[in-house]
Amino acid sequence: MENDERLLRLLALKRCEKPLPGSLDNVVTEFHRRLRHEEIRRAQSSPAVLWSRLMDALLVEPLSLLRHVATGAAVAAGVMIGLGTLTLQKPAGAIPAVAQSSLRIDLEPSDDAAVRALVPARADALSLEAMADPDLGRQLARPLVPEPHAMPVSFDEANIVF
Amino acid sequence: MSSADALPSPAAPAPDRTKSPDPPQEPDESLVAKVQSGDTSAFDQLIERYKGRLYATIYHMTSNHEDAADLLQETLIRAFRAMPRFRRDARFSTWAHRIAINVTINHLRQNKRRATLSLDQMEIDPNELDSIRELLSEQSLRPGEDPEHRLANLQKILNESIQTLSENHRAVVVMHSVQGLTHAQIAEVLGVPEGTVKTRLFHAHRLLRKKLARHLKEL
Known part of the structure; x- marks a missing residue:
C-alpha cells in the first residue's frame, strides 16, 4: 500500500470520532x-x-x-x-522664488554698526576675513551708497520694517 | 451509540435521528429569508440543521471539544449578526462554514503561543470498528496488542501531527481528507482559487507523510 493511500485512510479514521455525549443538545x-x-x-x-x-x-x-x-x-x-510626478516636473536648477525677488536691501554706512550688533559673530568673522584679505577689507570699508530706486529701510532694534 | 452520533461531514446529509419519517424540511433559502425579515426562530432551525457539521469542522481543526463548543457558539453569533448582509446567491451552509473556518483559524492563531496541546481522548464509534480494523493489518500489531489500543495510539499521533500544520493547511486537510469535500467546495468555503486548495493540500499531505512516516510503514 502506498503511503498516500495509507495516510488518506488514517485521516479518514477521524470521521469516526464523535462529539462528547450531550455536547450538542443545548x-x-x-x-x-x-x-x-x-x-x-x-x-x-x-x-x-x-x-x-x-x-x-x-x-x-x-x-x-x-x-x-x-x-x-x-x-x-x-x-x-x-x-511625485508634479514634483519631478520642476526644473532641477530652479531658483527659489525668494531668491529670484528683485528686492534688495541697501544699508546706510551708519547702519553698519547696527548690523554688526544684530549679527555680532558674523561681523567678527568678517573683520577677521577683512584683516586676512586686503581686497575684502577694502570692500567692507567702502561706504555703501544707496541706489536711486532702493526701497527705504529702517531698523527698529530687532524689528525690521519695510 | 450509533453511526449517526459520529461527527458528520459537511458533504454528507444530516443524520436521521428519528424513527418516523421526517416532515419535508423547509429549504435554507426560505429560512434565511425569514431570519432577514426578523424571524429569529428561523435561525434556530438553521442551527439545528448545521450544528453537527459546523462542530465537526471546528473540532477536527482544534482537537478539543471545549474549544469546539465555544467556537461553534462564536460562529453562530457572528453568522446571526451578519445575516442582514448575507447575499442569497451563496449557499447558507457554505457561508456558515466559511465563518466557522475563519473563527477557528483566528482562534488558533491567537493561541499559537500555547506550548502544550490540549488533545482530547477520542471516542470511536463502535459501528466503525470493523472498517477501522481493516486498516490495521495483522503485521502492524505487536504480539498481544489490542487493535483498539493501537488505533487510539494512532489517532493520538495523527491528531498531534495535524496540530503541527499551519492553520490554512489544517483547514484543507480537515475539509478534504476528513470531511470529504471536493476541491471546488473547499475553494468556495475559503474564498480562494481551486489551485490554491490543491497546492495547500499537496504540501499538507507531504508534511503529514513525513511526520507519520514510521507509523504509515507499520500499517
Missing part, C-alpha cells in the same frame, strides 16, 4: 444566552461595538474588507504618484 439555548449577554455588553460599551464590527468584517466578510482596503491603498498610491 446549542440553541446556549446561543440565545450568549446573544443576550452580548447585546447587554454591546449596549454598555461603544468601543466594543466598533471592535466587534471590525471582527465581523474580518471573520465574516474578509474578502469584502480586503476589497475596501485595496481600493483605499490604490487611491492613496495614485495620489502619491500624482504628487
